[in-house]
Amino acid sequence: MPDTHFYRYDDYDRALVGERVAQFRDQVRRRLAGELTEEQFKPLRLTNGLYLQLHAYMLRIAIPYGTLSSRQLRQLAAIARKYDRGYGHFTTRQNLQLHWIRLEDAPDAIAMLAEVDMHSIQTSGNCVRNTTADHFAGAAIDEIEDPRVWCEIVRQWSTLHPEFSFLPRKFKIAITGSPNDRAAVRVHDIGLRLWKNACDEVGFEVIVGGGLGRTPMIGKTIREFLPKDELLAYLEATLRVYNRYGRRDNLFKARIKILVHEIGAERMREEVEAEYAAMRDSALKLSPETVEAIARQFAPPVLRPRRTRVPEVEAMKLENRAFALWLKSNVAPHRVPGHAIVTASLKPAGAPPGDASSAQMEGVADIADAWSHGEIRVSHEQNLVLPHVAIESLPEVYRALEKLGFAEANVGKITDIIACPGLDYCALANARSIPVAQRISNHFAELARQHDIGDLKIKISGCINACGHHHVGHIGILGVDKNGVELYQLSLGGDVDFGKTALGTILGPAVESDKVVEAVEAMVATYLGARRPGERFVDTYRRIGAQPFKERVYGNS
Amino acid sequence: MAKNLSGDMQVASANRLSDGAVVFLDDFGQWTRRLDRAALARDKRTAEILLARARAEAASVVDPFLVAVTESGDGVLEPLSLREKIRASGLTFAAIAAEAVRYA
Amino acid sequence: MEIPSEQPIDQGPMLVLDNAEDVTRLGDRLAGVKLIVLNFPKFTDGRAYSQARLLRERMGYTGELRAAGQVYIDQIPFMLRCGFDSFASAQKGFAEALAKARTLFSVVYQPTGDGRTTVNQLRLQHRRSAAA
Numbered sequence A: 001m002p003d004t005h006f007y008r009y010d011d012y013d014r015a016l017v018g019e020r021v022a023q024f025r026d027q028v029r030r031r032l033a034g035e036l037t038e039e040q041f042k043p044l045r046l047t048n049g050l051y052l053q054l055h056a057y058m059l060r061i062a063i064p065y066g067t068l069s070s071r072q073l074r075q076l077a078a079i080a081r082k083y084d085r086g087y088g089h090f091t092t093r094q095n096l097q098l099h100w101i102r103l104e105d106a107p108d109a110i111a112m113l114a115e116v117d118m119h120s121i122q123t124s125g126n127c128v129r130n131t132t133a134d135h136f137a138g139a140a141i142d143e144i145e146d147p148r149v150w151c152e153i154v155r156q157w158s159t160l161h162p163e164f165s166f167l168p169r170k171f172k173i174a175i176t177g178s179p180n181d182r183a184a185v186r187v188h189d190i191g192l193r194l195w196k197n198a199c200d201e202v203g204f205e206v207i208v209g210g211g212l213g214r215t216p217m218i219g220k221t222i223r224e225f226l227p228k229d230e231l232l233a234y235l236e237a238t239l240r241v242y243n244r245y246g247r248r249d250n251l252f253k254a255r256i257k258i259l260v261h262e263i264g265a266e267r268m269r270e271e272v273e274a275e276y277a278a279m280r281d282s283a284l285k286l287s288p289e290t291v292e293a294i295a296r297q298f299a300p301p302v303l304r305p306r307r308t309r310v311p312e313v314e315a316m317k318l319e320n321r322a323f324a325l326w327l328k329s330n331v332a333p334h335r336v337p338g339h340a341i342v343t344a345s346l347k348p349a350g351a352p353p354g355d356a357s358s359a360q361m362e363g364v365a366d367i368a369d370a371w372s373h374g375e376i377r378v379s380h381e382q383n384l385v386l387p388h389v390a391i392e393s394l395p396e397v398y399r400a401l402e403k404l405g406f407a408e409a410n411v412g413k414i415t416d417i418i419a420c421p422g423l424d425y426c427a428l429a430n431a432r433s434i435p436v437a438q439r440i441s442n443h444f445a446e447l448a449r450q451h452d453i454g455d456l457k458i459k460i461s462g463c464i465n466a467c468g469h470h471h472v473g474h475i476g477i478l479g480v481d482k483n484g485v486e487l488y489q490l491s492l493g494g495d496v497d498f499g500k501t502a503l504g505t506i507l508g509p510a511v512e513s514d515k516v517v518e519a520v521e522a523m524v525a526t527y528l529g530a531r532r533p534g535e536r537f538v539d540t541y542r543r544i545g546a547q548p549f550k551e552r553v554y555g556n557s
Numbered sequence B: 001m002a003k004n005l006s007g008d009m010q011v012a013s014a015n016r017l018s019d020g021a022v023v024f025l026d027d028f029g030q031w032t033r034r035l036d037r038a039a040l041a042r043d044k045r046t047a048e049i050l051l052a053r054a055r056a057e058a059a060s061v062v063d064p065f066l067v068a069v070t071e072s073g074d075g076v077l078e079p080l081s082l083r084e085k086i087r088a089s090g091l092t093f094a095a096i097a098a099e100a101v102r103y104a
Numbered sequence C: 001m002e003i004p005s006e007q008p009i010d011q012g013p014m015l016v017l018d019n020a021e022d023v024t025r026l027g028d029r030l031a032g033v034k035l036i037v038l039n040f041p042k043f044t045d046g047r048a049y050s051q052a053r054l055l056r057e058r059m060g061y062t063g064e065l066r067a068a069g070q071v072y073i074d075q076i077p078f079m080l081r082c083g084f085d086s087f088a089s090a091q092k093g094f095a096e097a098l099a100k101a102r103t104l105f106s107v108v109y110q111p112t113g114d115g116r117t118t119v120n121q122l123r124l125q126h127r128r129s130a131a132a
């Protein structure tokens, strides 16, 4: 088995996760025995990632910084097979959801996670959730520093944090180490961006109060440059301000973004800085040894530069059109010459976005072992990533992915749809998401056309909670309920590219379910008719505005 | 949260504590997986009684509530809201099979 | 340690604080206080955890710190770590759970005022002794 190139638990981490399993086992026992009411038990199961949905319990498993070893992915497959229905759903937050878990089995399933140094702690509840990172971390060409080192530091600090386990609402942190943000840091409760200042020091820009959901907001920078070793002190200060002053009178106004909005970014900054002043240079300050010990574990695999022009690849490009398109859309440059980052699309035509069967997970694990140093990433676009593939292996990797159904050349294209589970699973939903995604996916299945249409991100949420990130879709689709009928509100122009983070604008009245494909087709046609060379869908929209799209979708009447 | 669909005919439903499965209260105060065995309240008054009974039998289930249903000519019950239809009859698309390595 | 909240307090001056109170402004009111009661109106309302830590770690309060309101078994480990040392809870089995709560988790990641050695401190000690 290949070495891992990311953090491995030591005995302390293992002890804690094991003790957490034992605690949860006891909590489940007490609930089943009637010693705990549902009201008392619910927050306990939620902080272990266990939801009760429409048809069953759902277990949400954290995939810290979206990084998995092949061994871990195989274990996830095994858990899904043993305690679920043999498949899982990768979410937009680098989590895996198993939708058919029994309460009675949940402690055993979580114990199996602990065997491979994983857990489901704090994947729900009003606490600090799984900290997410750029899925290309450690491989990206534009990276300043690997953000996962800091995610791991935050993971440990936030795990069972005694002060912040009953916050006003959930709390999500994302970290990026690249100027091209792939972690959507401006739409998180706290976003952290590593950057290098004029003195060549690397530190964090601290962005607070972003988020999607009912009241989408773009985060505000409250600290331009934070020395890295003060990260935990600054986070603790921010969380303390939020814990004390965040609203608890109204569930919909309880996120930190509302606090920042109500008191203003400036006052928020003052409060946090005052608290931080009392905490800096405390036991929270990270010693260089601590950081180095963790950073060392993220040392990337030693990759020797290899040929970048490989005759076999060039030949296959000429004879296999789908492969040529796949190279364009699913393969990204790696920082080591002769290597590439491959995205395995979990969006084959007509499939539920982000779902993978146990057999498929095992297949991806095998591919990772053979060609990607045993490592897999989970992207917030609900795809899997093979971060370290030699260019000369691309034909083999492509064929292997093709067998799994994960070689669709559609990454970033119109069928690379993000969709939440929606009304088919989710107790909070207004409308279904997956069947809508499937219809759009089938309609636009032709690859050549998708590549002609170019980059176009469709994001679908089944309700205002926005798990499908519809606000930041180039085309956003939001399910609403009108007198028991599913309707879909369309929005245009959202984006999450750094510096360009934008929320979409609602196009017009919500449309019926069977009109969604038609409406998307009309928007695409508007774009194709109006685009200038090199313009993406969203660029054209920005230039010509919503009116032409509106007219095409709703008619002139 | 039951949708605001009016309808006088109701059944009591909940999720089973042990595994989360959708269950309905039958005429004998037992929880059943089968909607066709559910106790049917035909008016508001009986619905209230039904809900009270469901709550009294709630040790093995989570949060009982009433579901508005219609009854076809031959006595087949169907929930009014889409959410409850999905709860009663499952996913509206084909989930991927456990051993599937290929879609389609 | 199971103390009903109605029990009269005779060991000295006490303060009962609302969980919205800014404890860093108590100043003179803390002088001579032997007991502070912090409130959990709902167990999901976690403001008193911050109050407790601020009292212990910033204001230097060393007297009894009691959790009152919705105080349940599964919160005990968090409460202990934040500096609470007495609990008003009527929940069945609370006393037994309290006895076990300190050993429920053998490791802690966060430095708080409870004096426990954190994982990072243990790792550092380990590394330094290995290097020596």
Ligand code: SF4
Pocket (backbone or CB within 6 Å): A420, A421, A422, A423, A426, A427, A428, A429, A430, A461, A462, A463, A464, A465, A466, A467, A468
């Ligand atoms: S967006 Fe709404 S429907 Fe979709 S998963 Fe989130 S809560 Fe459920």
